[in-house]
Amino acid sequence: MVDVSQHELVPEHSILEEDAVEDVLAEYDVDRTDLPKTTRTDPALKDIDAEPEVGDVVEIVRDSRTTDEATVYRLVVE
Secondary structure, rough: OOOOOHHOOEEEEEEOOOOHHHHHHHHHOOOHHHHHHHOOOOHHHOOOOOOOOOEEEEEEEEEEEOOOOOEEEEEEOO
């Protein structure tokens, strides 16, 4: 079986620490629930212990054509 989370085209995913989440929310002037969502069962999150009950936020760092990297954030839900 293929491990999607290890594929070269899947960007780096990591759980943000709570203080970093607060910084992101303040920078964009949004609430945690305003962030785009991703499910805990997303194959790219297989190796990450993201917990929706806690309100974990995942940082995704992608390659970008216009900037070297593009960072996006997703709230983990059931």
